[in-house]
Amino acid sequence: MTPSVSLLLMLLLGFSQAHPLMEEGSAAEIPVNEDHTVDITTRILTSNNVTDEILLEGDLLAPRTRNAMMCWSQNCLWRKASNGLVMIPFTMSSEFTSWERQKIDYAMNTFHSKTCIRFVPRQNEYDYISIENKVGCFSALGREGGRQVLSLNRQGCLYHGIIQHEINHALGFQHEQTRSDRDYYVRINWENINPQMAYNFYRQNTNNLNTPYDYSSIMHYGRTAFSIQYGRDSITPIPDPNVQIGQRQGMSYWDIMRINMLYGC
Numbered sequence: 533m534t535p536s537v538s539l540l541l542m543l544l545l546g547f548s549q550a551h552p553l554m555e556e557g558s559a560a561e562i563p564v565n566e567d568h569t570v571d572i573t574t575r576i577l578t579s580n581n582v583t584d585e586i587l588l589e590g591d592l593l594a595p596r597t598r599n600a601m602m603c604w605s606q607n608c609l610w611r612k613a614s615n616g617l618v619m620i621p622f623t624m625s626s627e628f629t630s631w632e633r634q635k636i637d638y639a640m641n642t643f644h645s646k647t648c649i650r651f652v653p654r655q656n657e658y659d660y661i662s663i664e665n666k667v668g669c670f671s672a673l674g675r676e677g678g679r680q681v682l683s684l685n686r687q688g689c690l691y692h693g694i695i696q697h698e699i700n701h702a703l704g705f706q707h708e709q710t711r712s713d714r715d716y717y718v719r720i721n722w723e724n725i726n727p728q729m730a731y732n733f734y735r736q737n738t739n740n741l742n743t744p745y746d747y748s749s750i751m752h753y754g755r756t757a758f759s760i761q762y763g764r765d766s767i768t769p770i771p772d773p774n775v776q777i778g779q780r781q782g783m784s785y786w787d788i789m790r791i792n793m794l795y796g797c
């Protein structure tokens with residue numbers, strides 16, 4: 533190999549490692565090389581700015597059948613098969629490219645490897661998740677019955693953390709900062725929130741599964757969610773205001789534990 537050829541190869545190799553999102557690289561590279569300077573909720577809320585769906589708390593589809601935002605009774609959980617696995621049928625829109633499908637598969641794989649949840653291509657099951665490229669990133673809360681849309685807009689939502697966030701909603705999990713006991717852990721700065729958006733911060737009657745409040749949950753809003761003005765925080769952790777909130781990467785230890793607890797994995 534001549535020096536110029538090996539130099540070229542080194543350059544190409546270096547380039548492919550620095551820009552794996554432009555390549556059909558191995559799935560393991562995906563989350564590591566994403567841009568993590570923006571937290572998940574900021575991205576979700578930005579993508580959802582233009583949607584005309586009725587969304588609660590930014591990215592939850594208003595329930596069709598339930599009259600409250602609650603999902604911890606058996607009838608909104610996905611059913612467990614006799615082999616102990618929770619099989620969740622899904623379909624994926626043909627609008628997604630193979631690279632985009634790979635990202636979605638990769639996000640699902642964490643559920644497969646750490647919990648008893650298994651996403652399986654739908655055959656003819658009645659209840660299933662339809663993953664679609666709608667305007668915005670959103671999901672229903674828990675199993676709704678029949679076909680339920682989980683939207684991952686191709687432009688704004690195909691990030692590892694966002695995909696997992698929306699899947700977690702479909703499993704029945706709400707936002708961490710609306711937990712029933714959240715006032716012990718965060719202060720909601722109502723003066724920095726548009727009054728029309730205040731409902732997004734109402735406390736919910738959540739089932740916390742006796743798990744600690746988790747600032748690092750993938751379901752926790754970032755500190756400026758729904759803020760009226762750049763630089764003004766809507767959520768401040770207490771007592772230590774400097775605790776990091778608003779996840780950027782993927783499910784936390786407790787996110788995974790809670791799935792296992794809720795579904796008795």
Ligand SMILES: [Zn+2]
Pocket residue numbers: 589590591592697701707
């Ligand atoms: Zn959400």
